[in-house]
Amino acid sequence: MVELTIDRIKTRVPEGTTVLEAAGEMGIVIPTLCHYSGLSPYGACRVCIVEVIKGDRSSLEASCTLPVAEGQVILTASEKVKRARKVIIELLISSCPNSKTLQDMAANMGINEVRFKIKDRNCILCGLCVRYCKEQMQSGGIGFIGRGTSRRVSVAFGVTPEECRNCGGCEWICPVCERACTADNLVNGLCGGCQNLTPVETCPFCTYCSESVGATGHKVY
Numbered sequence: 001m002v003e004l005t006i007d008r009i010k011t012r013v014p015e016g017t018t019v020l021e022a023a024g025e026m027g028i029v030i031p032t033l034c035h036y037s038g039l040s041p042y043g044a045c046r047v048c049i050v051e052v053i054k055g056d057r058s059s060l061e062a063s064c065t066l067p068v069a070e071g072q073v074i075l076t077a078s079e080k081v082k083r084a085r086k087v088i089i090e091l092l093i094s095s096c097p098n099s100k101t102l103q104d105m106a107a108n109m110g111i112n113e114v115r116f117k118i119k120d121r122n123c124i125l126c127g128l129c130v131r132y133c134k135e136q137m138q139s140g141g142i143g144f145i146g147r148g149t150s151r152r153v154s155v156a157f158g159v160t161p162e163e164c165r166n167c168g169g170c171e172w173i174c175p176v177c178e179r180a181c182t183a184d185n186l187v188n189g190l191c192g193g194c195q196n197l198t199p200v201e202t203c204p205f206c207t208y209c210s211e212s213v214g215a216t217g218h219k220v221y
């Protein structure tokens with residue numbers, strides 16, 4: 001077992017546990033985007049960063065790929081973490097403004113403008129779809145192609161390959177296409193519509209969850 005301190009509380013977890021998992025065991029919620037329990041960790045989005053204290057210095061590291069270590073001291077929501085996380089979300093929104101997941105995160109974190117130029121790429125390169133396809137479906141239907149700003153998810157030669165099982169999992173798991181933001185009047189890169197928790201007309205039993213279920217059973221945003 002390994003003993004460490006997370007948010008000033010000592011805990012003991014098995015060796016090999018990640019800091020994200022250890023925090024989760026304690027009920028501490030660290031936001032994530034490219035992490036999905038059961039798929040291999042990827043460390044792409046950096047939303048899950050935590051502050052690792054080393055004496056009078058500290059560093060920011062992705063908790064989903066950071067293994068616990070004896071005597072480690074972690075802060076999951078320090079001012080340094082919150083500031084950096086906001087910049088990361090701004091950057092992600094600038095490449096994917098129509099992701100409801102990202103817009104919700106921005107609203108929860110109190111972000112009120114995106115200071116980066118919006119270049120809607122409709123993908124944040126989180127790799128969830130690729131890992132799901134390979135690891136869960138044992139398929140190789142999709143993969144990353146290109147480098148740098150040309151990097152994107154694609155099928156080989158633009159043709160649906162035989163390996164694809166048409167399971168739809170790659171769309172289901174995508175934080176961008178899974179929940180598209182339908183608002184089309186972004187202000188400073190932000191929608192802000194979901195901050196309005198007024199119940200929608202189609203929901204007869206609204207519990208103010210912000211995701212109302214419509215009369216026909218589907219989600220209405």
Ligand code: SF4
Pocket residue numbers: 129132133134137139140141142163164165166167168169170171
């Ligand atoms: S629909 Fe095809 S490409 Fe997408 S996850 Fe399933 S097998 Fe992979």
Ligand code: SF4
Pocket residue numbers: 122123124125126127128129130153170173174175176177
């Ligand atoms: S298509 Fe979606 S799931 Fe796949 S890498 Fe891009 S954002 Fe992630």
Ligand code: FES
Pocket residue numbers: 031032033034035042043044045046047048049062063064065
């Ligand atoms: S959830 Fe850890 S880097 Fe994306």
